[in-house]
Amino acid sequence: MSAQASNKLTGHSSSSFWRISAISRLIRDPLGLLGLVLVSLLLIGALFANHLTPYSPKALDVKNRLAAPSMSHLLGTDQLGRDTLTRVLHGGRVALQVAAWSISIALVVGLVLGMLAGYGPRWLDNCLLLVFDAVRSFPTIIFALALITLTGPSLKMVITVIIVTSIPVYARIVRTQTMALKEQEFVLAARSLGTSWFRILRVHFLPNVVGPLFILASMDIPVVVTIESGLSFLGMGVRPPTASWGATLADGYAYIRVTPWLVVAGGVPLILTTLGFTFMGEALRDILDPRLRRGL
């Protein structure tokens, strides 16, 4: 009774009101607000990386190697005397670029394949599932290393690896949702009118599948950032001297017994970024679509 009553009531509020209240509810949730602030800081840092510090990320200063934080170098310098703060800001750019490209491409491909697998004939579903499961059964980093051995390291390969390994994840989510929708009466109703499968997917499935998928994809940003910095840490990501958090961490690891600052400077922004996106994503998910909580 209670659920029924409240359902009926929330239903009456218009959808624009709902969107505004989602933002205000995000701000009222302390963790959600923290996430929003961290993500905003990251975006500002990445966008204005050129203007926030007086240094270039590639400018060497051999006299000031491995310096501890000071007023002129807020986070110190690395083994080549480059300003760590500058490199961290530029590293954020790389991380966000990789996340934006790989997630959006994987999302689109995953969406299409998932809907095809879920709505298409049984044999197609079985074939696609087999491929998805096979790709998923490679441990991501190990798969990435194998591929990069063949092609040589580059930012493009990092993005490719993330796309290839993310597609099955999104496709499986979309497939599950599509299968659930497929048996719903409104889809039967559309089919009974003779609606083409393309129109059913476009008009009836897409709007119902996209929303939850976007929330899940936003929660994947930390994972992608982690893979990028992990590969860069291994020297398999961006090529030096391009700045990346992983590269800074790798430098820090090499000199860990000399100075702790490089490891700290490379790791803290990575941690703050993943925490920020996670807190924000979780809060948004709880506000917009609490049912998603169930599937991890």
Place this chain on the structure above:
Amino acid sequence: MPELLEVEKLRMQFRTEAGFGARLLNHEDGWIDAVLDVSFKMTTGQTMALVGESGSGKTTLGRAIIGLLRPQEGSIKFQGTELVGLGDRDYKPYRRNIGMMFQDPVASLSPRRSVRAQILEPFQVHKYKEQNMDMEVKRLMSVVGLPERFEGRFPHELSGGQARRVGVARALALSPKIIIADEPTAGLDVSVQGEVLNLMRGLQSQFSISYLVITHNLPVVRHTSDRIAIMYLGKFVEQGSTQSIFDSPAHPYTQALLGAVPKPDPKQRRKIVSIEGEVPSLRLRPDGCDFHPRCKYAQARCRSESPGETKIGSEHTVRCHFPISG
């Protein structure tokens, strides 16, 4: 003059979920008959009710007639044209002749489309362009008694009764000759189910529509339908005019089903239960007559021989070796 709808010897099979082991142990062939040997006719302006318990195959039969499922055997003729075996493209023109109202009024509407979009859907799918669509939507909404301000609402903003009206409007959109109504009053309170039924009745006299109503609600059927078919394990065990079925049920199952409906009258309390046991799984269809394990009157012949349909009145047939007379 061909019949409006003529179904003959229809058979619908499904693959069982039964695993390899179950097939070995129970000697199952992996297929079950959800609808078996079903034949009937519908005429214009008539209401026919398919009555049965869960697992009787009534919903499957309805979905076969609307073309959502393909029958394995038999024929479905619409005004003389065979629909079984038609490809999607050839089938499509016939779809506008048969509309459907689904069981769950809210779930049968696409969740992120407005009432207007839902009612327009049939026209868009069938590429109606010449007409003035705004007028059509307004006309249909007024026909089913929905105020115009509902045009922009979404399914979750509607009550069960309102959503039901949108469903009726959509089913009516292409001026079908037949509407299949799957449990049209399911989930509605007694005080509002009359509204939906009265609306359907009004539309029938206005547009001379035929209804095929799928239901388990016998008291409602008695008032609203002209003919009744009683289904058990996918077969019609009895069909006839509403009056003959209610006045002189010939099949023991029909009799039991009528007897199981409680009377809202404390003086008519029943001392005995009219029927024991429950509907068996389709996977374990009994030998002989499907109903014999639960039948009070079962005899040796019922255990071995499956009865065919016998005509016992002008429009009254029964599938029983020993029909009850009088």
Place this chain on the structure above:
Amino acid sequence: MLTYTLKRLGLTVAIVAAAMSILFLMIHFVPGDPVTLALGTRATDEMREAYRIKMGLDRPIYVQYITFFANVMRGDIGQDVFSNQAVSTIISHHLPHTVVLVIVSIAWSALLGIFLGCFSAVHRGSLIDRFTGVVTVSAIAIPSFVVSLYSLLIFAVLLRVLPAIGAGEPGDLIDQAKHLVLPAFALGLGWVGYIARLVRASMLEIMGENYIRSARSYGLMEYTVVYSYALKIAVLPTVALLGVGVGNMLSGALFAELVFARPGIGKLIYEMVMARNFPVVQGAVLITTFMFVVSALISDLINAYLDPRVRSSL
């Protein structure tokens, strides 16, 4: 259960075959020449041709494909061109270290995760629940290789309380256990979070189910309702997740092994990648993939066995 097991086994075989095919296609169609890769750019044409014939690269592609499968079937996953050792021999030296690390990590994270999740669910909304919530989300969010680096920095470099390099003296179990602490901590931390959250979410969902309401209406002890009924159902999805966990941990183990200079298959892969020794990399990828698929199979079968709805079906 028999049907389920057979089906699941068949699926596993199919997945392994598909994964092998993908690997094979990748080697042959990804831009980049395997010969140049193995020998470097300064090799003479004769050297290249000899290598090509030795590796069977001169034969038609489908023959290579069949040979590849046939060899793997026989347990031959390749030959190291540099040392002329069988790849399987090289891997078998490194594998046990990784297996121990993964098993210890998954074990401690599962135990702590189930406890935390259950505790949070029972004390839903309390201060401890909210605190655990923040901690578990953070544990998931922080990359495991950063945890490795920071625990190396804090415990081994700054505090010097735990050893940081290697796997410990062979035969000295206590020393080996000490060497296991930091890598296992770094590897398992995120999974504590995952498992705690999954258990909490499924506990809460189950506590709202009708059968829990029924059980309460019979006046059962809260202990019975929570631990004998709800928790038993709530751990089912966790068991299924652990199989996936092994796969993710194999990736994570690579970082932990590198950072703590611990022998293992991850470190081996990294070194072979640096040395551009593709046969060994390919063999190691095959083995880790196989381990992943098999662990997923095992966890699914355990899950099915624990769930009477699957177990009692034929």
Place this chain on the structure above:
Amino acid sequence: MDPVLSIRNLSLDFETPEGPVHALRKVSFDVPRNHIVGIVGESGSGKSTVISAAMRLLANNAVIRSGEVIFNGRDILGLSPQELRAQRGEQISMVFQDPMTSQIPVHTIGKQMMDIQYRRSTTSRAEKRQLAIDMLRRVGIPDPEERLTQYPHQFSGGMRQRISIAMALLMNPQLLIADEPTTALDVTMEAQIIHLLRELKEDFDGSILFVSHNLGLIAELCDYVVVMYAGQVIEQGSVEDLFYRAGHPYTQALLECDPARIDRVTPTLPTIAGDVPDLHIIPNGCVFAPRCSQVMDKCWTQDADFSAISAQHTASCHLLSHA
């Protein structure tokens, strides 16, 4: 003899983001010993909320504003969780609407029935098992010895509802609450369950509080009937009073709408115009006034008090008060 259950002036709200829903308002009725009382009402009438309150199985957002739920002379609303648990099962038990989700899926029926008997500390395991078998046999489960080792999913819906009843009655409660126990079942199974409940009531010498929207089942089973509308009791009396001498216009209209009560075949079925009111804001006057065909001026402004039609038959309607 005092009633086994007595609900006195119970008012209850559900807190929602849009403000409180006044789901129950001044609900009062008794369940006499050894009788079957039916609560009948349409969706939103609050009939399920009343029994959830009586079992104290309310949702978290429910707030009891006032009133008492007196069971055997004690107010259930004031009991500690331990005291409440001592009442449940042994004194008062419940059968729910959906049999398919009412049992623990991962334990056998036998284990669950043994668990329910945990308070029988002096009874041996073998005796408990025998009690469970006897109870299963009593509710019509064939081969109960073997079926004890099976899991819930191995039973059909009708069987599972029988098992639910067996579990609820295992500790011999004085009151069994049944919330639409046959709504999820087919009509032939429904008749069997109703018949079983009536037999069991004789055997176990207890009371049943039966909730349903189906007038036929109420007439078939109950001795007394409580009619609820929009969170209020609007009429109560013996089953004959209600079906033959209904006093409240809502009860009368509800009876008229039931197609099973209409003898002559009619193409147009009667309905009650209008909608169930929004329970966020309760307007002045009678809650049924907007839909009532005999509405008077004072119905819009004054609450109707309960008027006695006969000794046990009362209804809250202004039409009855000036008589």
